[in-house]
Amino acid sequence: MSFFVLGTGTGVGKTVITxxxxxxxxxxxxxxxxxxxxxxxxxxxxxxxxxxxxxxSEDASVCLRxxxxxxxxxxxxxxxxxxxxxxxxxxxxxSELEAADPGVVEGIGGxxxxxxxxxxxxxxxxxxxxxxxxVARSGxxxxxxxxxxxxxxxxxxxxxxxxxxxDYAGETLAERTNPDVLESMVDLPVYTVxxxxxxxxxxxxxxxxxxxxxxVLPE
Numbered sequence: 001m002s003f004f005v006l007g008t009g010t011g012v013g014k015t016v017i018t019x020x021x022x023x024x025x026x027x028x029x030x031x032x033x034x035x036x037x038x039x040x041x042x043x044x045x046x047x048x049x050x051x052x053x054x055x056x057s058e059d060a061s062v063c064l065r066x067x068x069x070x071x072x073x074x075x076x077x078x079x080x081x082x083x084x085x086x087x088x089x090x091x092x093x094x095s096e097l098e099a100a101d102p103g104v105v106e107g108i109g110g111x112x113x114x115x116x117x118x119x120x121x122x123x124x125x126x127x128x129x130x131x132x133x134x135v136a137r138s139g140x141x142x143x144x145x146x147x148x149x150x151x152x153x154x155x156x157x158x159x160x161x162x163x164x165x166x167d168y169a170g171e172t173l174a175e176r177t178n179p180d181v182l183e184s185m186v187d188l189p190v191y192t193v194x195x196x197x198x199x200x201x202x203x204x205x206x207x208x209x210x211x212x213x214x215x216v217l218p219e
Contacts, residue, residue, distance in 0.1 A: 002103035008145040013166030019054035020208025033100035034061035041070030054201035074114035168192035
C-alpha cells in the first residue's frame, strides 16, 4: 500500500524522509516512487530530484508540476498567471500511485497550504485516502504543531501511522523530552532522525533505515 508523507510546515524534512523511505523500499526490491504533486521555488528547489539522487535512480521520483516562485502552489501559479488544476493534480497522483510499487506522496509545506482552486494540501491527502506519516521539527514548539496536524488528519478520516521528529540532536531539554511527551499526546509512535549532510542525498536512506522500524514501510 502507498502512503503520504505530510509535514507540520515548510522545511521540516519531508523530502529527507521521503527520499529515505523510497530508497529503503528500492533496496528491498520494490519499485517505489516518490510523488511530488507540485514543486515551487524551482529552480533551485527540486525535491523530486533529491529523492531520485538519494535512491540512485531517475525513475524513483516524479513531480507533476513545477512553479518558479517559492510560495504556496496556488499563490505561485497566480503570480505566474499560470493555470493550475486541482483535479489534474489529484488524477495525476492517482495515476502515478497505480504505476508505483508503492508510491510515496510528499506534501507541500503544511496541511493548510493552498494547493489549487480553493483546495489545500489536506484536501489532497483526504481525497487520496492514503495512510500518512507526519514529519515535524524536533525542538521547542513542535508539540503544538505536531498534535494539531495529527488531529486535523484524523478528523478527515485518515490513518496516521506515526510522527517523525527530524533533525534530532537531543541537545536541548525540549528535544530530549518531546518524543515521549508527544507520543502520550497523540497516542502514536514517535520516531527521531538525526540531522544530515544534505550534500550527500544517499545518507537519507541510511538514516531512515537506522532510525525507523521496518514496520513503517507499506506492505
